[in-house]
Amino acid sequence: MNWFARRFADWVVAHRWLIIVGTLLLIVAAAMGMKRLTMSGDYRIFFKPDNPQLQSFDAMQKIYTKSDNVLLVLAPKDENVFTRKNLSALIELTDAAWKTPYSSRVDSVSNYQNSVADGDNLNVADLVSNPNSLTDEDLARIRNIAVHDPLLAKRLVAEDGRVTGINITLQLPGKNKVQEIEKVVKFVNSLHDQFELKHPDVKLYLNGAVMMNNAFLEATRNDMRHLVPYMMGILALVLMLTLRSAPAVGLIFFNIMLSIAAAMGIAGWYDVVLSAPVATAPLTILIMAIADGVHLLSHYGHGLRHGESRVEAMKESIRSSFAPMLFTNVTSALGYLTMNMSDVPPFNTLGNVVAVGIMIAFVITMTLIPVLMLILPAGKINSQEDSKVKWMEIYQEFFLRNRYKMLFGSVLFTIIVGSFVMNNKFDDSFHEYFDESTQFRQSTDFTLKNLTGVYLMDFSIEANEPGGINEPKFLQKTDEFAVWLRQQPEVLHVNTFTDIMKRLNKNMHADNPAEYKLPESRELAAQYLLTYELSLPYGLDLTNQINLDNSATKLTATLHAVHSTEMIALEERANKWLKDHGDGIIKSTGGTGAGLMFAHVGQENGKSMLQGEVIQIMQISVLIMLAIRSFKLGIVSMVPNITPALIAYGIWGMTVGQINMGVAMVGIISLGIVVDDTMHFLSKYLSARREMKRTPEDALRYAFDMAGIPMWISTLTLVCGFLVLASSHFAMNSDMGLVTAITITVAALTEAFMLPGLILLVDRGEKI
Known part of the structure; x- marks a missing residue:
């Protein structure tokens, strides 16, 4: 040498x-x-194409609505969402959110499709409309529904009513992901600035998968x-x-x-x-x-x-x-x-x-x-x-x-x-990849502390046949799984189709609280579901939770600020529960989600x-x-x-x-x-x-x-x-x-x- x-x-x-x-x-x-x-x-660039978790995630998105989203978190300075002024601001922002590029769905407390019995009919309408005309009793009723409804509490509204959220679901074309993300972010940042300028008494935080990207x-x-x-x-x-x-x-x-x-x-x-x-x-x-x-x-x-x-x-x-x-x-x-x-x-x-x-x-x-x-x-x-x-x-x-x-x-x-x-x-x-000086981290920390989690674990719960989600045994087993998940220390909220079916069963029995339970027959369940779907406005249907032939439903667990070891441990326990208690009635390929x-x-x-x-x-x-x-x-x-x-x-x-x-x-x-x-x-x-x-x-x-x-x-x-x-x-x-x-x-x-x-x-x- x-x-x-x-x-x-x-x-x-x-x-x-x-x-x-x-x-x-x-x-x-x-x-x-x-x-x-x-x-x-x-x-997704952090995952190889053959990564099994990525494949499961993509498969889930093909079946149900994509989970790309922006979450707008509203925090009124008076710490009460349910005032006429704050609800008016919420409706205004919800309407404006529909204009977000590539948006396919906007969910908030204001446009939550609340179902109530009206004689022999089912009345489905926005939970909040014309807030300035609401009486104090109306405000109390709306607050009581929102903070106790399992589909809203700890998801789109805090249990104490201090903070609420607007979730914008997006369908990004994927042709140029950078430009698409930048287009969405530019719009919501402008929306953020205009909203806070017009409503200085409400602080707005931006969160979600698109903001993370x-x-x-x-x-x-x-x-x-x-x-x-x-x-x-x-x-x-x-x-x-x-x-x-x-x-x-x-x-x-x-x-x-x-x-x-x-x-x-x-x-x-x-x-x-x-x-x-x-x-x-x-x-x-x-x-x-x-x-x-x-x-x-x-x-x-x-x-x-x-x-x-x-x-x-x-x-x-x-x-x-x-x-x-x-x-x-x-x-x-x-x-x-x-x-x-x-x-x-x-x-x-x-x-x-x-x-x-x-x-x-x-x-x-x-x-x-x-x-x-x-x-x-x-x-x-x-x-x-x-x-x-x-x-x-x-x-x-x-x-x-x-x-x-x-x-x-x-x-x-x-x-x-x-x-x-x-x-x-x-x-x-x-x-925590992003330090506390970044806007995304600050928004995420606030959301975790005051409203909901940012880590989602999705399960596609599958029946054995088309229309099988209406089968009482399927609904019962799915609900048992949801109950088990809610008992886990890592879980903050569970969004499940069975809660909708329970509410519909109560509605169809003159809103009798004792009837807040699952329908007893497949025919009744199918009838309830059809009636409800026909009553839903465009953009707020159940395609984010139910597949096309009604043979599977998506159940989503929202988690606390957990670490990867805790998340994987929960997934393993959940998969074991499904294997041990599914009894051939329900099956699932396991949990998925960006955090997982x-x-x-x-x-x-x-x-x-x-x-x-x-x-x-x-x-x-x-x-x-x-x-x-x-x-x-x-x-x-x-x-x-x-x-x-x-x-x-x-x-x-x-x-x-x-x-x-x-x-x-x-x-x-x-x-x-x-x-x-x-x-x-x-x-x-x-x-x-x-x-x-x-x-x-x-x-x-x-x-x-x-x-x-x-x-x-x-x-x-x-x-x-x-x-x-x-x-x-x-x-x-x-x-x-x-x-x-x-x-x-x-x-x-x-x-x-x-x-x-x-x-x-x-x-x-x-x-x-």
């Missing part, structure tokens, strides 16, 4: 203009693909719009303070821009769809490109300060950096490619784009950056032998005097903190990432042994490579304990980065031992001199970079950034405290 690296360095220096022209042409050709990049605001879109745009420039500014400052060379910092950032442009352009040529996770790809490529540039130019500066010419210093920098840098970039790329084991497509895409970007950054660092550095006027690089960094020499001697104390102290610390890893669990809550889909994919993603990390560790361990040609040091290197993630997850277990999809990625993402420090340190150590014939202690001194400062510079820049990512308003990205920053910090400390001691423990001075 040294022979190849030396020949490669000679070739690079001898063909400067060929490299400049050829590299820039290739990058421009690749970057042109960026105009083909598209963006998605559909949360829009929140994903905004998260993607905000991260791309703000995080990249913030990160570049902070990292430029860090590099100027550490390298103190404008040409070096300028070339590093030139590398960054070219690498990002080429990687994202190639993604465009492959028709990659941008999502919130994929939006972080430029940030990660940026961070890795900086690490490469710091190592190359630090070694170049070291040569200049030791009297070498610019050309010879650059050749030696390329030669000494080529093998460890190639290895670390390949392992980092492999780490990101392992993300293809994830069950979340955006993470597959993120891994592929970053892997390509990492290798492009390596090629540019090894070719274009050196020749540009030689063409530019000579600059000064102060990174190692300045008086401000003499502390590295002090640390070397301190370590050699206390090597075993530091080694065993590090091991003990790792064992103690690492033991808290077991406190972590794969858990998620998708509304995220719950399952989060669990599966965690497991697949754990498997991927094991595979990655095995791959990297074998590669390290082959690269350094030492079994003993290859085994030793595994410890500081595994330790950082172990400690980071231990700290997370002590403080948070909840691993979402972003945090689950950290082990795979960080391992390739962590190996960078290990390989550069081992490379310099072995170079001193094998080529310079130094003792183990002197070889360590040389490794600290050559790799120590670049390692800390790259660590500082990496940590700053990932901390910027941690400022994202999207939890998948922010948590991933924070835990990765912790991991990289621990990695640097491990390289300083643990790895040198392990090396001296196995290297007793014999040939290695």
Whole structure:
């Protein structure tokens, strides 16, 4: 490898203009693909087409009305929905909501189809009309109906009557989901502003699946719009303070821009769809490109300060950096490619784009950056032998005097903190993906606290024949299931067709409360249902609850603010109840819903990432042994490579304990980065031992001199970079950034405290 690296360095220096022209042409050709990049605001992008939960969800939507919706939550400041003024505002907003693009249905307390007996007839009408003409007794009656009706209470009106909601059901064409979502959001935002301006005493909150999709879109745009420039500014400052060379910092950032442009352009040529996770790809490529540039130019500066010419210093920098840098970039790329084991497509895409970007950054660092550095006027690089960094020499001697104390102290610390890893669990809550500063999160939190849940679990309860939903045994079993669900601690509300049938049976018996029960015959049930359906106005029929041939009905459980583990546990109990108590009368394929889909994919993603990390560790361990040609040091290197993630997850277990999809990625993402420090340190150590014939202690001194400062510079820049990512308003990205920053910090400390001691423990001075 040294022979190849030396020949490669000679070739690079001898063909400067060929490299400049050829590299820039290739990058421009690749970057042109960026105009083909598209963006998605559909949360379905987080699921593979063959995902069983997605398939169940889509099947449900084909049978019943689609569940894309916007929920308008009205909170009067006087905390009483049932006043003439507030009901008038509710009716006004309900009527306006019908004008929402792609709306197919609007449900509210005001247009709730209340059925009452009128002699031998069934009278079905809006619960509220002409509120200004209502008496106090009328208002009390309407309030009593609304807060006690099982189809309204805890769903469209709070039990205490303080808050109410308007649910807009949408039928998005799906031709251009982003434009369709933006069109709806633009309309409801305008509706929101106009309503609050006209009714300052009523606060309006926007919620629902479409608003969540829009929140994903905004998260993607905000991260791309703000995080990249913030990160570049902070990292430029860090590099100027550490390298103190404008040409070096300028070339590093030139590398960054070219690498990002080429990687994202190639993604465009492959028709990659941008999502919130994929939006972080430029940030990660940026961070890795900086690490490469710091190592190359630090070694170049070291040569200049030791009297070498610019050309010879650059050749030696390329030669000494080529093998460890190639290895670390390949392992980092492999780490990101392992993300293809994830069950979340955006993470597959993120891994592929970053892997390509990492290798492009390596090629540019090894070719274009050196020749540009030689063409530019000579600059000064102060990174190692300045008086401000003499502390590295002090640390070397301190370590050699206390090597075993530091080694065993590090091991003990790792064992103690690492033991808290077991406190972590794969858990998620998708509304918590967005931090509390976002409008969607604020609206969701208010809705959860004051009105209803945002997590729905739908069940398609199927009979054995067309018209079977009118069979008394079917109705009874369905009602028993609804009663059982209401008893579960996770469930806030259950919307079931059987409640409609009970009310109709009461209506048909002169509104006798004792007759609030299911019809006793199939004929009666069919007659009640037909009469009711004929009385319903356009847009408020029962197609959202009953299929076309009346052979199945949808039952919806609205849940509290539960986490994924609780949601999956409820689903399993519900499926078991249906299996044990269905008696062949009712059957169901199980629960479905957006929240449940995220719950399952989060669990599966965690497991697949754990498997991927094991595979990655095995791959990297074998590669390290082959690269350094030492079994003993290859085994030793595994410890500081595994330790950082172990400690980071231990700290997370002590403080948070909840691993979402972003945090689950950290082990795979960080391992390739962590190996960078290990390989550069081992490379310099072995170079001193094998080529310079130094003792183990002197070889360590040389490794600290050559790799120590670049390692800390790259660590500082990496940590700053990932901390910027941690400022994202999207939890998948922010948590991933924070835990990765912790991991990289621990990695640097491990390289300083643990790895040198392990090396001296196995290297007793014999040939290695």
